[in-house]
Amino acid sequence: MPKKTKKESSDEIVLSLDQLAIPGAIILAGVIIAVAVFFANKKDADSVDTSGTENAAEQENTPEDSDSEFPDTTTDLGSAPYIGDKNKAKVAVIEYNEYNCSYCLRHKNETLPSIVKDYIDAGKVIYVFREFPIYGDDGANAAKCVYHLTDIDTYQEFHNGAFEYENTDDLYALAKEVGVNEKDFDSCFTSKKYQSEVDADMKAGQDAGVQGTPGFVIGVFDKDGNVTGKLVPGAYPYESFAELIESFL
Numbered sequence: 405m406p407k408k409t410k411k412e413s414s415d416e417i418v419l420s421l422d423q424l425a426i427p428g429a430i431i432l433a434g435v436i437i438a439v440a441v442f443f444a445n446k447k448d449a450d451s452v453d454t455s456g457t458e459n460a461a462e463q464e465n466t467p468e469d470s471d472s473e474f475p476d477t478t479t480d481l482g483s484a485p486y487i488g489d490k491n492k493a494k495v496a497v498i499e500y501n502e503y504n505c506s507y508c509l510r511h512k513n514e515t516l517p518s519i520v521k522d523y524i525d526a527g528k529v530i531y532v533f534r535e536f537p538i539y540g541d542d543g544a545n546a547a548k549c550v551y552h553l554t555d556i557d558t559y560q561e562f563h564n565g566a567f568e569y570e571n572t573d574d575l576y577a578l579a580k581e582v583g584v585n586e587k588d589f590d591s592c593f594t595s596k597k598y599q600s601e602v603d604a605d606m607k608a609g610q611d612a613g614v615q616g617t618p619g620f621v622i623g624v625f626d627k628d629g630n631v632t633g634k635l636v637p638g639a640y641p642y643e644s645f646a647e648l649i650e651s652f653l
Contacts, residue, residue: 474634474648479612479621481532481629482604485551485559487520488530495529495652496625496633497645500536500609502617503543507639509567511618518642523649530625533563534605536617541602546575548598550584558582613637622648 479498486496497519501508516531523529535544543566551559561582569575572593579589592598612621613635622645623633634648 474636475613477612477621477633477635478623479608479631481625481631482534482608483601484532484534484605485556486530486532487556487560488524489527490530492527493524493530494624495523495649496532496621496623496631497523497529497649498532498534498621498631500534500605500614500617500619502536502538503547503566504539504568505617506568508618511639512564512567515639515642515645519645519649522646528653529649533559534609535602536606536609536614536619537602538617541596541599542572542575543569544602544605545596545599546579546589546593548601549589549592550579550582552598553584553588553592554582558584620645622652624652 481496481498484498499508499511519529519531524531533547535547537544547559547563547566550562562578562584565578565582566575569578575593576586576589579593580586609619612619614621615637618639620636621631621633622636623631625631633652636644636648
C-alpha cells in the first residue's frame with residue numbers, strides 16, 4: 405500500500421504588519437479623541453459662571469491673589485449685628501458669611517481672633533456679620549432670629565457654633581444651648597421672620613462684588629452707615645487684613 409502523505413493545509417492564516425497596524429491605528433485614534441473630549445469638558449466645567457447665588461463658590465485666596473490689588477467697592481452696614489464701638493472706630497470690616505463654608509470656619513478660627521485683639525478691642529474697627537447663604541437660608545435665618553431675640557453676645561455664641569450644621573435639628577439644639585427661648589425661636593424660624601434681612605445682606609454682598617464665601621469689604625464708614633473701601637474675595641491671612649485696615653486708619 406502506498407504511504408500516505410500529509411495533506412498540505414489550505415486554512416493557514418498569515419498576518420502581515422500592515423494588517424495589524426490598521427486596528428492599532430483605530431484604537432490609538434479613539435484614545436486621542438477621548439482624551440481631547442475629556443480636557444474640553446474639563447475646561448468648560450472650570451469656566452462655569454459662579455456669580456449667581458446657586459453657583460457661588462467657597463473662596464480661598466491663592467498666591468496670585470495675594471499679590472494683586474484689591475478692587476475698590478462700596479457697601480453699607482445694613483441692620484446686621486456687629487462687634488466694636490461705632491463711636492470710636494473709623495474702619496469697618498464686613499464679612500459675608502455662609503455657615504457651611506469651610507473657609508469661613510477657618511477664617512473664624514485663625515484670622516478673626518487677631519483682628520478682634522489688635523483692632524476691635526482697641527476701638528479702631530467694627531466687625532459686621534452679614535449673611536451670604538449659598539447652600540440654603542436656614543442657617544442665616546436662624547442666626548437672624550437669635551440676634552433679634554437676644555443680644556450680640558448670644559448671637560456670637562450661636563455664630564461660632566453654627567458652622568457646618570447638618571440639619572435644622574442642629575440649629576434648634578444650638579439655639580437652646582446658647583439660651584434662646586425655644587418657643588420664640590421656633591416661631592421666628594418657621595415663619596422666616598427676618599428673611600428680608602437675609603435677602604438684603606445677599607444683595608448688598610452681590611452689589612459689592614462678592615461672588616463666594618467668605619467675602620469681605622474693608623473700608624471707612626460714615627454716619628449713615630455707608631462704607632467705601634476694598635473688596636477682599638476670600639479667606640486671606642491676617643497680614644492681608646491688617647495691611648488693608650492700616651491703610652484706612
